[in-house]
Amino acid sequence: MVIAVLADIVGSRRLSDRTAAQRVLDDTIAVAEADLALATQPLTPTVGDEQQGVYRDLGDAMTSLLMIQLRLPDGIAFRFGIGVGEIRPVGSVHGDLSDGPGWYAAREAIETVHAREQRALPRSRTWIVGAPGQDEVMESTIAVSNAYLLARDELVGAMSERERRLAYGRLIGTSQQDLAAQEGISQPSVSKSLRSAGAAALIEGLAAIRGGSA
Template sequence: MVIAVIADIVGSRSLKDRASAQRVLDETITRVEADLPLATQPLTPTVGDEQQAVYARLGDALTSLLMLQLALPDGISFRFGIGVGAIRAIDSVHGDLSDGPGWYAARDAIETVHAREQRAVPRMRTWIVGAQGQDEVMESVIAASNAYLLARDELVGAMSERERRLTYGRLIGTPQAELARTEGITQPSVSKSLRSAGAAALIEGVAQMRGAAS
């Protein structure tokens, strides 16, 4: 069992410069992987506005995708469908093709995000679906994780670009004084921004996931 992720770009058709946006996405994905390499296959473009990634553990996927949400600038964001299940390589004249229940579950998950964000949960960006055959423990983990993701996406979606940058910096261990110098503000202003944005809850959530995975 692995964690398969399908990501698509929010509002891709309305982007004024799709090529420039893709460069930003590529650079941000590379940065996140350099700061905390968790993916067995980092997000890679497939077709259209979609990308795919593979992780060994659910906690790794949730941590990495949060970092990406925080690192992206205003106007460019992803939806994420996370599938828990097996994947397999299929031989092809074009090289190995990745297939399997994990990908089908990820597709179901991202379709759920599309449907719900258009109705009652506009800031929803992430959902998890387990392929058939999950045991009761994993089913409970997925349900609890989805409840966590609803709250997490709401919190991140309400942040300003600066608050996301500051939260990302603290998440990777950058001191507040250094963040203040980078942003051209005072250290107390950094602390106030982090506190008002609810950054501590996100950072503690990552610590809990990383602790559970270690």
């Protein structure tokens, strides 16, 4: 069993320069993978504004997608549908295609994100759906992870671009002193920004989820 991820661009039709935005997305994904190589298949454009990626486990997927969220600049964002389930190759004259319950679950998940955005959760960006047949442990893990994701997306959505950069740095293990040097501010200012943005809760919550993920 693997983790299938679908991503699409929030407000893609409203972007003034779609080509430039795609370059930013491609560069962001590449940097995140260079910093922590977690994907077995990094997010790759397919058609329109959609991308597909594959991860070994739920913890890796959630970490990688958070890195991408934090790394993106203001005005460009992804929404993510995470599917837990089997994926399999389907032969074609154009080469193997990827299909299976994991992708169907990811599609359901991203549709859930769309629906939540349009109602009471405009900052919602990520959801997980398990394909039929998950065991009780995975069902519980998905439920707990989704509760975390609701809070996580609210925190990330409220952050400034600098706060996201600082949170990204801490997530990959950069010291506060090094972050201060990169931003041209003092270490106490870094600490204050991280604290007010809730970055520690974001990172500690992810660590707790990863400790219990399959």
